[in-house]
Amino acid sequence: MTAFSALPTTRRFKGISMKLFVSLKVSSRMYLMVALSVLGLLLLSALSLWQMRDSMLEERRDKLRNLVEYAHTQMAYYDAQATAGRLTLQQAQQQAAEALRSVRYDQDEYFWINDMQPAMVMHPIKRELQGKPLAQIKDSDGKALFVEFVRVAQAKGAGFVDYQWPRPGVEAAVPKLSYVMAYQPWGWIVGTGIYIDDVDAAFHRQAMLLGGISAALLVLMLLAGRAICGSIVHTLGGEPAEATAIMGRVASGDLTAQVGNRPAGSLLHSLGGMAQALRELIAQVRDSAVSLAQNAEQIR
Template sequence: MRKLGFKQKLWLPLLVSLTALLLVSVSAAYLSYQTRIEERKNDLVNVAHIGLSIIQEYAALERAGTLTGEQAQQQALARLRDIRYGEDGYLIVINSRPRMVMHPIRPDMDGKDLGELADADGRHHYLSFAATAQAPQGGFVDYVFTRPHVSPAKAVDKIGYVVRYAPWDWIIATGAYVDDIDAAFYNSLYAAGGVFLVLALLLALLVAFTNRSIERTIGGDPRYAADVTGAIAAGNLAIAIRTRRNDTDSLMQMIRHMRDALRRTISEIRSVADNVAVTAREIAGGNADLSARTESQAAALQQTASSLEQMTSMVHQTAENARSASEQASAAARITDRGGEMVLEVVATMRDISGESQKMVDIIAVIEGIAFQTNILALNAAVEAARAGEEGRGFAVVAGEVRNLAQRSAAAAKEIRGLIHNAVGKVGAGAELVEKTGATIQEAQSAMARVTGIVQEIASAVSQQSAGIEQINLAVTQMDNVTQQNAALVEQAAAAAQSFDAQARQLQAAVAAFDVGEHPLTAQQAQQTAAVRRDARQTRLQTAT
């Protein structure tokens, strides 16, 4: 059954039904034939036993002595000779030799030896009568015999029944033609054949129209439809589907529309999946680069913050020293102001001034060292600001101001050093220039006023520098915190991009199970595309920078 096609499967029940109908028709005709034959045989048996009962009746009269044996036989034969049934039925009597005892139609055969007589087929039916009659219940004999009153005369089939009365050795035989039964049997066969042919033709037309309707509805053989749907279910969306011309509403046409819609959908999904995969790889690569650069920037900011902390500490020290220098300059000013009143104590005062001048020399040396270190730190800060690029531009301006202040501090310290040296020289020659003390003190007052102004400016500048550096340090600390947070976010983005890339690969693998007749991007082509896009992005970034 599996090897049969759809049309063959539809035709097979018809053939089986027609075969069954033919068998039933033939069987019914044959059963009818057998029934009529049995009826005919029963009629023969009944007629023969009627004849036998007549013989038995006269034999009883013979045994009773009412009739002699010859009288009984003659009267029995007379009655048997007159028995008729049907159109041409009669009884004959023969004996076992065989010899004709009585023939009602042909009296000339009475007493004639029948051993050599044969029917039209060459069968010695009288010998068969004698042999069959030896059975207790008699029996039937088939033979052919000419039907009377029919022109032209023709031998037809006939059934004979014989039964024997043993005391007289009489065999009662009778026969019936069966050609009418054969003709009726053949007529029934012809009628059944005609009905069978008409039904077969009608059923064949019905099956043909049904096949055509089903085939038009399906659009092809169901096995072909099953193969096509199986291929589509297996992911082959490039399979060719054959349909008849001008087919618009069959199952196969709907399957073709479904295949085309699926192929378009899967093609779009595959294209999007390829683009998503390339974009995911590009994002993953960009996030990896961004993460590395962010980590590098965070490290640089940490170093900058550490350097600013050191600079802040040094600036605080410079501010303390400048404050101390300002106080010392104020004290020297007050001393020079009282110089006029302490002319008498010039020598002692000169000695004190000499000692104080020595301390001022030391302080100036410290100021010069601080100015020198501040200048170096300003240079380092300018270098770091240059490395920071656009974000370090403000810091570069502050570093330049710090450097200018450091240079001014160094210049002022040098000037103070020169003044102190002059004051020390004058103190050494104070004894000789006592008379000039007043004038010298006046000059000292003027010089100390200038020193006081310069030291105050230095202290003010250092205080401003300290405040500015503290703000820079705070800003850099905030930048460091933000950069650390950005680095964490970049790492999260990189992990998300990796997950996105993995999901994109899974999507590609899922849609790769469908064959739409196109060649998807290979992994190498996708990597090349991602590399080209990444290079283009880096070029744009470099151009913008």
């Protein structure tokens, strides 16, 4: 089907849609417009929320990436010292691990180092893991964390891994995001991670706030719409379609159209008064014509 052949169908659809809209009562039209406005507001709010969440997560990703790149340069520095003969390989690795062991950011966040087995090379908090195999360590969802770290590092050289892990002193697991990078000359993987449950918490807070604002706007729009509808109907004396039909009959000369009781000052009330006045005028003209005809007969 070409674009030109589709035009009649589109026009018919628009025509049918317009007829359906016009056939609705004023109140129905107003409520429909309110519903569409609120729906649009909710869609925009949802889009803004997701963009906010993505922006916060991207900020965390950039932070982790920069931190691990710093740790990677530290390893490269000590490796260069060993290559230059200033340190043995064992000394270089030990000093690199100790240098990263002492680094903290965000008060209590840290770096760890594991190898490709995976086994722990350095962990500043859990020293008991030193040299221990890590393949069996899993999160609350059953994800083998360090196996995943090795997989990502071997496949991409560096990358993100998300998992569930409890905060210190808390049993419940929360979302955590780590970034790992391989240092190939030593077969090491350095990584660090941060909890991201605050991102979801901020998302939910904003969602609740926007939900409350949307609900308040909905109530205000409904109240305003109801007041506007009442004003329109009161001014017309009825629904626009009804007023149009009665006015059309009167305009075509049908003065028998019954207006009924309408609010004083409304259009239909005035139209009813006009129709009644016209009926009385026509009756007077008819009576005058009959009287003139009778007088003419008498003169003859």
